[in-house]
Amino acid sequence: MWRAPSRRSAIVFGLLLGASFLTKFSSGLLLICFLVFRLSLRVMPLAEISKDRDELRSWRRLRGRCLWKGIFIAALTAYVVYFILSWGQPTDSLEFLGRGSAALVLRRLLMPPWLYFRGLFFFAVTSSRPTFLLGHTYSHGVWFFFPIMFLLKSTLAFLLMLLLAMPLALVARRKQGNTPLVPANMQFHWRAVWIFLLVISGCSLLSRMTISIRHFTIPILLLILLLAPLPRAIARLGEKGWWAARPVALAYVLLALFSLLTVIRAYPYYFPFLNSLSFGHPAYTLVNDSNLDWNQALPEVNTYVVQGGLSDVLVDEYGFNDPTVYVPKARFWNCQQPQPSDAGHWAVVSAGMIEDAHNCVWLLHFPHEVLAGGSMYVFRLPEVIPEAGTPSGPPAETEFHTGLFGMPTPGYYDARLIFLNCIRDSKQLQPTMDNMIAQYQAAQAKRAAQRGHH
Numbered sequence: 001m002w003r004a005p006s007r008r009s010a011i012v013f014g015l016l017l018g019a020s021f022l023t024k025f026s027s028g029l030l031l032i033c034f035l036v037f038r039l040s041l042r043v044m045p046l047a048e049i050s051k052d053r054d055e056l057r058s059w060r061r062l063r064g065r066c067l068w069k070g071i072f073i074a075a076l077t078a079y080v081v082y083f084i085l086s087w088g089q090p091t092d093s094l095e096f097l098g099r100g101s102a103a104l105v106l107r108r109l110l111m112p113p114w115l116y117f118r119g120l121f122f123f124a125v126t127s128s129r130p131t132f133l134l135g136h137t138y139s140h141g142v143w144f145f146f147p148i149m150f151l152l153k154s155t156l157a158f159l160l161m162l163l164l165a166m167p168l169a170l171v172a173r174r175k176q177g178n179t180p181l182v183p184a185n186m187q188f189h190w191r192a193v194w195i196f197l198l199v200i201s202g203c204s205l206l207s208r209m210t211i212s213i214r215h216f217t218i219p220i221l222l223l224i225l226l227l228a229p230l231p232r233a234i235a236r237l238g239e240k241g242w243w244a245a246r247p248v249a250l251a252y253v254l255l256a257l258f259s260l261l262t263v264i265r266a267y268p269y270y271f272p273f274l275n276s277l278s279f280g281h282p283a284y285t286l287v288n289d290s291n292l293d294w295n296q297a298l299p300e301v302n303t304y305v306v307q308g309g310l311s312d313v314l315v316d317e318y319g320f321n322d323p324t325v326y327v328p329k330a331r332f333w334n335c336q337q338p339q340p341s342d343a344g345h346w347a348v349v350s351a352g353m354i355e356d357a358h359n360c361v362w363l364l365h366f367p368h369e370v371l372a373g374g375s376m377y378v379f380r381l382p383e384v385i386p387e388a389g390t391p392s393g394p395p396a397e398t399e400f401h402t403g404l405f406g407m408p409t410p411g412y413y414d415a416r417l418i419f420l421n422c423i424r425d426s427k428q429l430q431p432t433m434d435n436m437i438a439q440y441q442a443a444q445a446k447r448a449a450q451r452g453h454h
Helices: 007-023 025-043 053-085 092-097 101-125 145-153 156-176 184-206 213-226 230-239 245-266 298-308 361-365 416-424 426-453
Strands: 131-133 136-138 313-316 330-332 346-350 368-371 376-380
Touching: 007 025, 007 053, 025 053, 025 101, 025 184, 053 101, 092 101, 131 145, 145 184, 145 213, 156 230, 156 245, 184 213, 230 245, 298 313, 298 346, 298 368, 298 376, 330 416, 416 426
Parallel strands: 313 330, 313 346
Antiparallel strands: 131 136, 346 376, 368 376
């Protein structure tokens, strides 16, 4: 749209932006990216941008109109979808607008933006969560979370490709002078790629919600795109007689093959994958959340149960769902609170529950097997459960870990039971939601009173 603004390009841009708004609340970062992109063209104009002041003003005005048209189309797209999906939803949450006929119409019309911005607000207030990294628990996100996760989760070959790209780009720049590596018709794309990379990466580092590498996938994709000019750069260096052009080209081909082989070798256990920079440490001592387990291994647990002929298995999963859907012989379990009757049973524990969300390292004293590449562990419990607080026994209550998905649970009650109760009896959903909202409002009021007292 920026290279060749037209009604069609503005519509396509707007529809795609609207799809982004409907997909993730964090897609609002794109608006910041657009602003920085525009500012970059003022500070560092591209060669094809006219230097004439009048032509430049007209050039900017035309693209600015297309940009705002696209944003309007995006907002309209999000509104229409929310309007359709909320048509049968009560408008009681907007009751303060009145109860008359006109008010009811207004409430219905305002439901889409109300729902969207209410969701955006909820996302904002819950985005600061505790996190776990390299064996340490942090009360909120830390700036070095994503860089470390990127180093641990990427293939070593890909990291080397990025590392080699830096000196190679400098050599290509020195050898080729003013000849650009990126073709003229791709200059706008190139500018957008690295501008968006800087903005989104910067926001990720500043974010207080650092719980999963999945929140960093956009910068990773943009980094991959930044490698695109390298084949052209190597070819041109070869044409200019640079002696290392062939070895570098061969190195990149081998690195690409090694990276692909690593991907094939790790299949299908991508969630718990860590490269050799983990230095042999179990993944549950380094990472958490969906960096390790997202309940994707439950079907494999069922296979293990069936093949082992087990009639009953205790399951401590990392999630708010009913494990019996995937493992019919599963029984809900909390590895921090074993009962004497659990002695001698088989127990399957999510790797995320061993050290982060729960404190269950005591289980490692007993025979165990690794499932799904390290996402889950199978333990054979002893004939007698050791006493709580002993070196080989479950933790004392004061040593419980009560965080799941980066959200602490008040007291020692397992919050998963709340959701399990709602899943098995849908009539409990509304009372549960009402109770959670009431508890949240009471906690907010208590904090406000404490602030006023101080």
